[in-house]
Amino acid sequence: MSWSSFTKEDKILFDRWFRQMQPKISEFTFTNLFIWQKAQNIRWQPYKEGALLIREENGETVLLPPVGFQDCEQIFKEVIEIAHSENIMAIVRIPEWAKRFLPHHGVLHPQREHFDYIYKASQLAELKGWRLDGKRAFVRKFIQNYPNWKFIPFTANYLEGCKKLLDHWLAEKQEIPGVREEYEATLLLLDCARDFHLEGGVLLVEDKVVAFSFGEKLNETTFVTHCEKADTSYIGVYQMINQQMAQHIIAPSYLFVNREQDLGLEGLRKAKKSYAPLKMIKKYRYEIP
Template identity: 45%
Template sequence: MDPLEFKPILPSSREEVTSFTLQSHSRICDLAFANLFGWAVKYETCYAIADDTLFIRFTSPARSHPAYLIPIMRGGGCVDASLDRLKNEAELGNYPLVIMGITPRCREHLEWVLPGAFTFLEDEGNADYIYLRERLVSLSGKSLQSKRNHVNKFEKLYPNYSYEPMTKANSAECLAVEQEWLRQHGTEEGEDKEQEVIQRLFDHFDELGLSGGILRVDGRVVAFTLGSPINEMTFGVHIEKADRDYEGSYTMINKLFASTIPEQYVYVNREEDLGLEGLRKAKLSYKPETILPKIVAVLRHDPDKEN
């Protein structure tokens, strides 16, 4: 079997890659093209297409060899033939096969296809928080009363607020908010890369099909957010930053941006909590429709080679 021919993720790759991902049933944030391109600065993300299947490879700082996202066959679904392709890649490179981004349903399929072949690893910090778009807009129900209160208080405290769509032209102002966010929170491991990712997304805003929103108070940017489609029913929010000195700014930018997301997107994926308690509490406070685990599968052995 010939090795896969991987090439780097570039803005010009968008149409080719999204012809698979937008049709996929998978709602994981990793498959948003903007994430694939943006985080390529950290993970050296590459892709290959073979047998009408999209393969995505990256290198994590946590390991010395490549890993792969679960392959995406055109039209969606977990695929059996692609496993042979990935096993061949690992054998040629003499490294263990690691497949990431596996949902519980896909895990069941892998266990059925290759019983006992994989060790499955799950980290709740990597799970995606998925919400109903309509609820993020309306904030309806008793469980979201506190969010409605935050919006009302913001409107009362800052009557001169305004909201506008993000464009490449006004995105530069948002970097100042990012710097303020880092000042308030402190710089942690990996946040230098996040700044690089944000700049990368801004530089290619239109090419990546991004949309975003900017919240101003008295003309000053106090919050911004950025997102893009994951599949035909799920929209991803990749970046959201706000100045906490403006009370309710996070809730306000969340609601206003959600109201601009086209109605075809029933779900909004607001990504992982990264195991950070404060972030987890914030994401839970919006009452997610689903917390979607993303499981890692490590091939323990090749059943075809057993005696």
């Protein structure tokens, strides 16, 4: 079978299917597939009746759940046949609702590192409740320490400021495995933000970009946050960009926020749990027999 890279022109096709599908998992936006295709070697191809197949080669070759099909049970049977023909051993990041359509003779197990964290948009905007006392305290510190701050919806005027901040972020974390790939994916996202109609915001202190955040519509009720970067020399900066983005960009239009997965990283898992998620979107790996 012939697998293709993603181009900007493919967005129209994927967006049409995702609108019909109303996905719950964070992988299923064109932005995510496009910006991570190099690091994770993600490829796709059209399948019969307009369905789309997605393959990933990141240490091993796996398939993602298919997109754009009508008969769930039949499409998984066919995908498994394709996997056999290409010596692919697993389908990964299968959402909870889809696992019942898989043949029972394969091994299915949860991928905890890929579970998505879901929050109430209003809760992130208002930071109410004892569980978020610490977040409110950091927001107050930021406001007190940096009185000349402001939050602005992203425009091209702030692109270079965001890139400078991203370079600073890389310099501080460049020894950590995977950071270079995350940097390149985020840089590509910044360059595509306008073309992909992403919703973003920048946090300024004395007109310097100290944080930015970007995301987009995942489904009719949920916004997915793709990236959030900040200069940690500013106390409370991450709590502030999170709260401001939720208050001004997300909560007015969406009920929920999907802040993606923790990838099994202890620090990231602790940070995501600290915001009191409403629920987790579970995903599964299916070992093809």
